[in-house]
Amino acid sequence: MIRLALISWLMCLPLALFAEVVVPAKTIRANATITASDITLKPIQNENAYTLMADVVGQEARTTLYAGRPILFDDIGPPAIVSRNQIVLLSYQSSGLKILTEGRALQRGGVGDRVRIMNLDSRATLFGQVQADGSVRVSN
Incomplete structure (x- = not known):
């Protein structure tokens, strides 16, 4: 009975969904223009990160972007x-x-x-x- 209640309770919890977000493939220095070869997609849960590579390519890094970390909306901007x-x-x-x-x-x-x-x-x-x-x- 307790086991069934525990399973029912666990099924009600929201699942953490991982979406693919854009991350640098290598460190990108501040003020550098981002190219397609500089970035890749990685499954990470972050609502403040870019999910489309096309939105990032051609933009300029506002701060140093480290490999594997999500590129957040405030991290890049127009050149x-x-x-x-x-x-x-x-x-x-x-x-x-x-x-x-x-x-x-x-x-x-x-x-x-x-x-x-x-x-x-x-x-x-x-x-x-x-x-x-x-x-x-x-x-x-």
Whole structure:
């Protein structure tokens, strides 16, 4: 009777399902672009990891990625097109007003990333979003 109750109880427990997640085949250094030969699939239980290799290939490692460990969503991003200390075009647009000036990037960033920029005229530090053409759009 006790054995039957134990088996019934165990059958009610959720099973840990393992899905294949993307892991580095070798150590990938920060700021390196990930290629198909750098990654592989491994059965691991992790909800915050990539499951499709196509989502990872072509992205840039934000931190060092170690072989065999899952690649998490925050570990990679679009390749940087703006480098630290690079002079970039700043644009601000609001209610018909458009301002263009130059700024110095205070950090690296890829398309869509929010980066800190120093306005070269006023020396003010601003935040803006990196655009596909390498400029930075500043918003209020």
